[in-house]
Amino acid sequence: MGRYTWDFSVITANWDPLMAGLSVTLQLTAICAVIGLVGGFVVCQMVMSRIAPLRWVAVAFIELFRCTPALVQIIWIFYCVPFFFGVFYDPFYMAILALGMNITAFNAEAYRAAIQSIPSSHYDACTALGMSPLKKTIYVILPQAVLMAIPVLLTNTIGLLQQTSLVAIVAIADLMYEGKTLATQTYRPIEIYTTVAFIYFALSVPLSQVVGLCERRLRSRLA
Amino acid sequence: MSSSFLNVQGLRKSFGGHLVVLDDINFQMEAGERVVVIGPSGSGKSTLLRCVMGLEKIDHGRIELEGVRYIEANPKSHKDNFVDIPVRNKVGMVFQHYTLFPHLTVLGNLILAPMRARGESRSSATQRAMQLLGRLGLESKAGAFPGMLSGGQKQRVAIARALLLDPKIMLFDEVTSALDPELVTEVEGLMLELAEQKMSMMIVTHDMWFAKRIATRVIFSADGRIIEDAPPSTMFTNPREPRTADFLKKVLHVETIS
Ligand SMILES: Nc1ncnc2c1ncn2[C@@H]1O[C@H](COP(=O)(O)OP(=O)(O)OP(=O)(O)O)[C@@H](O)[C@H]1O
Numbered sequence: 353m354g355r356y357t358w359d360f361s362v363i364t365a366n367w368d369p370l371m372a373g374l375s376v377t378l379q380l381t382a383i384c385a386v387i388g389l390v391g392g393f394v395v396c397q398m399v400m401s402r403i404a405p406l407r408w409v410a411v412a413f414i415e416l417f418r419c420t421p422a423l424v425q426i427i428w429i430f431y432c433v434p435f436f437f438g439v440f441y442d443p444f445y446m447a448i449l450a451l452g453m454n455i456t457a458f459n460a461e462a463y464r465a466a467i468q469s470i471p472s473s474h475y476d477a478c479t480a481l482g483m484s485p486l487k488k489t490i491y492v493i494l495p496q497a498v499l500m501a502i503p504v505l506l507t508n509t510i511g512l513l514q515q516t517s518l519v520a521i522v523a524i525a526d527l528m529y530e531g532k533t534l535a536t537q538t539y540r541p542i543e544i545y546t547t548v549a550f551i552y553f554a555l556s557v558p559l560s561q562v563v564g565l566c567e568r569r570l571r572s573r574l575a
Numbered sequence: 576m577s578s579s580f581l582n583v584q585g586l587r588k589s590f591g592g593h594l595v596v597l598d599d600i601n602f603q604m605e606a607g608e609r610v611v612v613i614g615p616s617g618s619g620k621s622t623l624l625r626c627v628m629g630l631e632k633i634d635h636g637r638i639e640l641e642g643v644r645y646i647e648a649n650p651k652s653h654k655d656n657f658v659d660i661p662v663r664n665k666v667g668m669v670f671q672h673y674t675l676f677p678h679l680t681v682l683g684n685l686i687l688a689p690m691r692a693r694g695e696s697r698s699s700a701t702q703r704a705m706q707l708l709g710r711l712g713l714e715s716k717a718g719a720f721p722g723m724l725s726g727g728q729k730q731r732v733a734i735a736r737a738l739l740l741d742p743k744i745m746l747f748d749e750v751t752s753a754l755d756p757e758l759v760t761e762v763e764g765l766m767l768e769l770a771e772q773k774m775s776m777m778i779v780t781h782d783m784w785f786a787k788r789i790a791t792r793v794i795f796s797a798d799g800r801i802i803e804d805a806p807p808s809t810m811f812t813n814p815r816e817p818r819t820a821d822f823l824k825k826v827l828h829v830e831t832i833s
């Protein structure tokens with residue numbers, strides 16, 4: 353390996369576009385995370401519904417998004433939705449659609465696993481306490497499910513943050529896209545990609561620590 | 576209509592249509608009685624209590640409390656049972672497995688049903704709950720989460736949670752089976768206290784000595800039927816049915832207890 357002279361001045365010189373890219377990345381992550389938290393619960397309720405067609409739709413949705421690569425989903429939605437449906441929104445919204453549906457599918461599974469891990473004796477206890485099915489869901493099942501799902505939901509959100517980098521491929525000006533552009537312009541890909549990687553890492557590590565903390569606290573709480 | 580306090584008539588319960596667990600059970604008890612149900616594993620003791628609590632769909636029969644029918648099988652067997660929920664809510668039950676809700680504190684567990692199912696105000700429910708916890712010596716645990724309690728404390732809180740709803744009858748299904756031996760007495764002690772207060776109870780237990788102590792009546796069930804129904808003095812010293820004697824011999828490793 354030849355001796356490489358690192359020159360990080362390229363980063364300071366191009367700080368503004370990188371931060372603009374980071375802002376897009378964070379916006380995508382935040383919006384899709386919220387979509388996933390709510391959408392995931394809705395899809396999970398559909399999967400566990402008594403109404404068969406609702407179940408079919410939800411299961412098909414989950415399998416579709418779990419069993420194809422996120423990159424393919426983004427590209428497919430980007431090119432095929434305008435083609436089949438004759439609509440074209442701002443690429444940013446198309447990216448939200450793709451990433452939001454992806455995390456919704458994964459979160460739905462997290463909620464389902466959490467709900468199924470609630471022992472059936474809790475359902476019996478609710479009946480014995482005179483709680484109606486609705487009250488039981490609202491006050492006993494839902495809060496336990498959300499608590500138990502938190503570690504997986506957070507892990508999925510960390511994954512989402514990483515996955516937003518895929519939208520660079522469809523020319524959305526996120527952190528990865530700005531990095532790529534700068535790398536070609538400045539001929540300093542090593543410094544730039546290292547910095548980009550470090551930013552993703554620095555954003556994810558605290559979240560990942562929170563997951564560990566949550567898991568420990570939940571384990572002692574829900575023992 | 577019958578004048579009995581609890582009246583189970585022609586109760587039949589099967590699982591999946593073929594496994595008949597309770598077969599034409601007829602059983603009456605008066606207020607203040609404490610009926611202990613004993614019998615081999617799988618004889619349907621839990622199922623009987625679960626039917627009385629309205630947790631199982633029954634195939635045939637009806638159950639009345641204080642002369643009011645509150646559960647009745649639908650003649651069309653695929654249809655749900657008739658259930659009179661306000662009457663059923665006069666029955667309380669505590670289970671073998673811990674059923675305190677782990678996301679709520681002890682106090683939160685106690686006031687959940689009074690507030691959400693009965694519409695009691697938070698302040699009034701809290702006041703009653705704290706009073707009861709005080710009587711049980713568990714005041715200091717009001718803010719604790721169930722995961723921080725011992726098994727014995729969990730079961731006593733579970734009993735308190737049921738008591739706050741002012742049940743007419745309490746059902747106990749092996750509430751000490753999951754406990755370490757040294758924690759059993761505190762739970763049994765609480766049940767004996769309730770006995771002193773003339774609470775009507777149905778109790779399933781494997782502990783024959785406790786059964787003898789708390790029961791006013793003992794029922795031996797096997798193969799989905801009530802084989803023998805007698806006061807504890809007779810049941811444990813001079814059972815009428817050979818099957819009862821056999822069972823007692825097996826679980827006690829002695830002929831009788833006195
Ligand atoms: N939900 C269920 N589905 C199918 N079979 C069941 C179900 N619940 C109980 N059974 C069966 O019904 C029979 C009676 O069960 P039950 O739990 O009432 O017995 P038990 O007398 O309480 O036994 P144990 O002393 O072991 O608690 C058993 O054969 C059991 O396998």
Ligand SMILES: [Mg+2]
Nearest residue numbers: 620621622749
């Ligand atoms: Mg049992």
